[in-house]
Amino acid sequence: MGDGSVTARLGNVKALLGIVAGAGAFYGIYKLVSAESFKRNKKSANSESPSVRSSQRCEVTLKPGSLLAKVSGLDVACPRPVDAASGDIVHQSPGNLEPQHLKFLLSRVQTANNQSERFEILLTLGNAAAFTVNQNLIRELDGIRIIAAFLFDPAAEVRVQTLNALNNLCMNIENQEQIKVYVPQVLELIEMSPVNSDLQLGALRLLTNLSVTDKHQHLFKESITLLLSLLVVSNEALQVQALKVLVNVSSNPDMMDDIVQAQAPASVLLLFDARTAHAVLLRLLTFAGNLKAWRPSAQVADQLRQKQDCLFRVMLDESSQLHSRLVQLLSHPDGEIQAQVARILT
Structure with a gap:
């Protein structure tokens, strides 16, 4: 019975050694596979596009509870995603x-x-x-x-x-x-x-x-002459855009003193014509209507008349040709234009 016990113990030891040896062999294989996988991943990480690298997955997967997972206790190396270009x-x-x-x-x-x-x-x-x-x-x-x-x-x-x-x-x-x-x-x-x-x-x-709100319109005080000049030298698209700014700032009574003093090309009056593009003429009339709504005192008007080529003299003074050109536009074929002109003249 003693010999059998010894024999049994020796058998258990051999079995245990076999398990350890097997685990060691698996670990050696795992290290080899992991090393090769890491080399391949590192090589591909240096040669592929960012979009490819960011979606790449590890080639070696350790299942929870597997022998490799228990023996190694190591994480499998994977390339990290990089910032997209x-x-x-x-x-x-x-x-x-x-x-x-x-x-x-x-x-x-x-x-x-x-x-x-x-x-x-x-x-x-x-x-x-x-x-x-x-x-x-x-x-x-x-x-x-x-x-x-x-x-x-x-x-x-x-x-x-x-x-x-x-x-x-x-x-x-x-x-x-x-x-x-x-x-x-x-x-x-x-x-x-x-x-x-x-x-x-x-x-x-x-x-x-x-310039939509009056909060920043004061920033345009020095730009009125530039905007008026664009009206007589630009194409329709720029004329419309320049007039949008002029209409915005002229709707603010606090801006009017600066607007009427600005130098203006006399040729701007030529735009008050039936041949002017509808989008331009409509906004030009809105701008003129804003100007006409301003009522300067007699003293201020006299001072403005002394300023050569200022907008007041070109469009608002009694000597301006604007009134006669507006009268001609009363016969414009577009009803919206006619209505705008009528509001200005009344």
């Missing part, structure tokens, strides 16, 4: 951009040496800024300052996209508080840019949004 983000739908995407784009555009990359990033940011949530996020990420820095980028197309992005951001009242400081630069862009260019149109659209 700006080229991947700019092709996403603007509504799908998340805060980290906007943060990445704002950071990237500041270091982009390539003109086309700056253009694409600003285009994407501008499209994203059409959404209210992104308007707030971009402001909170200091994006308005970052974007506005490209107002004088060497490339005209980059400047256009900068204006478009600021224009969309300007739809947010809180953003206007930051954007208003760039009004002098935007006005300078209008003066420096070719007539009828996309730059002028983009700048005027931005100014239109900023």
Whole structure:
């Protein structure tokens, strides 16, 4: 019985040693497989695109409770996803951009040496800024300052996209508080840019949004002459946009003193004509109606008559030809035009 007990114990020891040896063998195999898998993953991580790397999965999976899992106690190495390149983000739908995407784009555009990359990033940011949530996020990420820095980028197309992005951001009242400081630069862009260019149109659209309420209209006191000059040299699109700004600021009685003193080209009266485009003429009449509603004192009127070529003398003084041109427009074929003229004359 003693010999049997010893034999049994020896058998148990051998069995235990067999299990340990087997586990050791499995562990050795696991280490070998893990090492090879890690090498393959590391190699592929250096050669594949970010989108591929971000979706890659481990090749070795440890099932809970398996021998390999119990013996090794090690995690399987997997390549970590990396940040998506700006080229991947700019092709996403603007509504799908998340805060980290906007943060990445704002950071990237500041270091982009390539003109086309700056253009694409600003285009994407501008499209994203059409959404209210992104308007707030971009402001909170200091994006308005970052974007506005490209107002004088060497490339005209980059400047256009900068204006478009600021224009969309300007739809947010809180953003206007930051954007208003760039009004002098935007006005300078209008003066420096070719007539009828996309730059002028983009700048005027931005100014239109900023001038909707009377809160920022005082910023346009020095720009009235520029806007009036655009009316006589620009195409219909720019005329309409310039008139939108003029109509906005002239609706504010506090702005009228500055408006009527501004120098104005006498040829602006030639636009009060039946051949003028409907969209232009309608807004021009609205602007004239705002001016006519202003009633200066006799003393102020006398002072204004002393100013050569000021808007008061061109459009409001008794010597102005505006009245006779308005009378002719009473026979305009469009009923809306006729109604506007009648309101001004009465």
